[in-house]
Amino acid sequence: MGATVAQTAVRILTEARVRRVYAVVGESFLELLDALQREREITLVSARHDAGAAFMAEAEGKLTERPAVLLASRGPSAASLAIGVQTAYQDETPMVVLLETPATEPVWSSSGELPTSDLTAMFESIAKSTLRVTDPDGLPGLLAHALTTSQEGRPGPVVLGVPCDIWGMPYDAAKPMARVRPPASGTLGRSADAVAQLVDEAKYPVVIVGGRARSARDELIAVADELALPVYNAFRRQDAFPENHARYAGHLGLGIPARQLDALERADLVLALGTQLDEVTTQAYRYPTAQQTLVMVGTGIDVSPKRRGLTFRVDSEVEPFLRELREVASPRTRRASAANAAVHTFMTPPDTSGNTRVHPVDVVRALRKLAPEDTIVTSDAGNFAQFMHRYWCFTAPRSQLGPSNAAMGYAVPAAVAAKLAEPRRTVVAMVGDAGTLMTGQEIETAVRYRAPVMVVVFQNGVHGALAMHQARTYGRLTGVSIPLTDFASWARGLGAAGYTVDDREELEPIIASALVRQRPCVIDVRTDPDVVTPDVRLSALLGQARPQPPAQ
Secondary structure (H helix, E strand, O other), rough: OOOOOHHHHHHHHHOOOOOOEOOOOOOHHHHHHHHHOOOOOOOEEOOOOHHHHHHHHHHHHHOOOHHHHHHOOHHHHHHHHHHHHHHHHHHOEEEEEEEEEOOOOOOOOOOOOOOOOOHHHHHOOOOOOEEOOHHHHHHHHHHHHHHOOOOOOOOEEEEEEEEEEOOOOOOOOOOOOOOOOOOEEEEEOHHHHHHHHHHHHHHEEEEEEOHHHHHHHHHHHHHHHHHHOOOOOOOOOOOOOOOOOOOOOOOOOOOOHHHHHHHHHHHHHEEEEEEOOOOOOOOOOOOOOOOOOOEEEEEOOOOOOOOOEEEEEOEHHHHHHHHHHHHOOOOOOOOOHHHHHHHHHHOOOOOOOOOEEHHHHHHHHHHHHOOOOEEEEEEEOOOOOHHHHHOOOOOOOEEEOOOOOOOOOHHHHHHHHHHHHHHOOOEEEEEEEEHHHHHHHHHHHHHHHOOOEEEEEOOOOOOHHHHHHHHHHHOOOOOOOHHHHHHHHHHHHOOOOOEEEOHHHHHHHHHHHHHHHHOOEEEEEEEEEEEEEOOOEEHHHHOOOOOOOOOO
């Protein structure tokens, strides 16, 4: 008997080095699930919710720069996982989504309902590409095309609509086998000579590096040293350039100290490597200014003709461009500026001994002291993350996973995927209480797949970012309180270890114990609700007594 479409698809995934397929399993792809079960090189990761599965696939793609595969069955599944697809699209993450579409012949499902309508169009605005399979012979070629498309140019998610009755159909073995071709690397549309001349002529050149410069780390460090270039990391891309380097100029994130922008403020040349220069990175599109020369480097970079200061773009992968730039540029001997030195001062955790409650800085300080240097840190959206962004020093490559689109609920599923992809590295998820309540059930997935992640919950009983904006704008709070949750007991109920921290003195012993035990765990830290950012106190904005923690 010949191979089925499902078996052929699994063979293509294997040859493309796909190692995990994420899903909440459904009856739409029973034959595919069975084919995956028989393939030793691919693991099917069965998540507890489609949003969790989508964040897992996105995190693996971001970490490995190779697409993970996500399965979507029917309307509810597709709608639930859309948040992860949109995250992949904004963060330029390779991903392939296999989405159920109506059968080639209308049939009734076992539940007595007709299959869902074609939802492929729903993803057109949040995916790099959407494709549709119409017959069994077409799936292998389109799947191979989707895998390649997700990686080349500007990476992103590709959604492939597949009729639910195709998987079990035979595939004509006489047809040529579809192959996944290597993604195109782009060409040097402008000679590095031109950029070298701009660098030579500039008085204050700076570099901004994004996620797609991660693979060029060694060349980037060499260029920064040889050409005396201050280097900024784009929003939540703090592992692109080591933060302990003398040329490190800072992280272009939220709520950063004003002086951290000094080098960017006075720059006459901005070299953007592997970044689209999003809203946060540009500080609400304040930079680059019209007076600054801007050069953007990267394949598939989207350049608006209205972008201020743009001189030209180089359509090339970052690493070969930097290699050529090193060959033609003249070395510079400018010393690291005082602004660079100030950045390292900003990153030093302040003294919090006067705080009666656990300060968020205490958590980051303890983790930074005890966790290995190459720890992978995943984080959620929320004000609590500012403490990690400012006080965690990212020195190892591929060590930060965070969504630039402010998606909540990312950290826990991302940590699970990171541990499955990098089992020898420590993985820590930093997440607020609200984000934990959204996708924290994926701790059970970590338990089931023996992925010993550490989930650190900053539980302050409030949506900190929203509370800050409400207090600043209206002087009162609405809908931002979160009742106290016993996350430690909840974790134990899911099969993980659970700890509760009410005192800063408990932090280091508990973290040290959790690191040694090597099992999935949740550390529930009851942090001070008044401390909403490194620089802002909620009580100061409200002009009243300090907020009280939620009632137990």
